[in-house]
Amino acid sequence: MVPMNAVLLLSFLLFALGVAGVLIRRNALIILMCAELMLNAANLNLIAFARHSGTPAGQAFALLVMGLAAAEVAIGLAIVVALYRKKDTVQVDDINLLKG
Amino acid sequence: MEAILSRSATYLFLLFGFIALGGAASMVFARNAVHSVIGFLVAMLAVAACYLTLQAEFLGVAQILVYAGGIVVLFLFVVMLVELTKFKEKRLFQIQTPWAVATVLVAVAAFGGVFWKTLFGPAAVEPLTLRPELAEGLKVAEQNAQALSRGLYADFLLPFEILSVILLVALVGAVVLAKTERV
Structure with missing residues (x-):
């Protein structure tokens, strides 16, 4: 059985990389991918705890998260395409319509 | 036999964990968006392999189908659709990058503290039990x-x-x- 600590560490490192990517990158596409990475890190934890406790609940929840991630990507990419058509950019700091 | 299987699962988990971290890092730091997507693909496939070593076979296959089959292709389509070459000369990272990195490092330190306490601190009073029914x-x-x-x-x-x-x-x-x- 894979030790729990290794799973938790991997999951945390993936999540930290995702947070760092969302905070530092300017490209909206890469920000979306980093959000996906964070969801995957959470999924890894859910599956590890499901394995640990021997119940299928965590895995069912991970499957729901996966479906939600797919919905999020569809909407996010549609927004990116619409943004590119309107503003001709995908760099998030060029989009400052609401800036006071 | 059982012990060998168990140990090989751990080694495979570590191997694919490192691959996932490498893919994720190359995704975050790659200059070219297509390279980023490929790093994302590597990370997702490695995470799927980690699911397999955690004996979540269905989720491992679902991860490959949903991410490698669907989401990565969708991302590649949008990368091709959006002409990224004209952004190439501009800077890669946001202006708040030092602050963001500092924040992430604080989070890493906090997690490391919890981890340290769990490993070397006093043991929990009673083990965690989740609904066995x-x-x-x-x-x-x-x-x-x-x-x-x-x-x-x-x-x-x-x-x-x-x-x-x-x-x-x-x-x-x-x-x-x-x-x-x-x-």
């Missing part, structure tokens, strides 16, 4: 797809149905958002 009859490790489907369709039927509605709404919303001319 959810697992009656079916073990997650043995009949993965059956156990998962029972969890999904018996215990989590309402969230599952809500998710299907969310997917439908997202589908319609994506079409409306990406449509060019108003009807």
Whole structure:
């Protein structure tokens, strides 16, 4: 059985990389991918705890998260395409319509 | 035999964990967006392999189908659609990058503190027990797809149905958002 600590560490490192990517990158596409990475890190934890406790609940929840991630990507990419058509950019700091 | 299998699962988990971290790092720091997508693909496939070593076979396959088969292709389409070459000369990172890195490092330190305490601190009073009645009859490790489907369709039927509605709404919303001319 894979030790729990290794799973938790991997999951945390993936999540930290995702947070760092969302905070530092300017490209909206890469920000979306980093959000996906964070969801995957959470999924890894859910599956590890499901394995640990021997119940299928965590895995069912991970499957729901996966479906939600797919919905999020569809909407996010549609927004990116619409943004590119309107503003001709995908760099998030060029989009400052609401800036006071 | 059991011990060898168990140990090889751990080694495989570590191997694919390192691959996932490498893919994720190359995704975050790559200059070219296509390279980023490829790093994302590597990370997702490695995470799917980690699911397999955690004996979540169905989820491992679903991860490959959903991410490597669907989401990565979608990302590649949009990368091709959006002409990224004209952004190439501009800077790669936001102006708040030092602050963001400092924040992430604080989070890493906090997690490291918790980790240290868990490993070397006093043991918990009683071990964590989760509702064992959810697992009656079916073990997650043995009949993965059956156990998962029972969890999904018996215990989590309402969230599952809500998710299907969310997917439908997202589908319609994506079409409306990406449509060019108003009807």
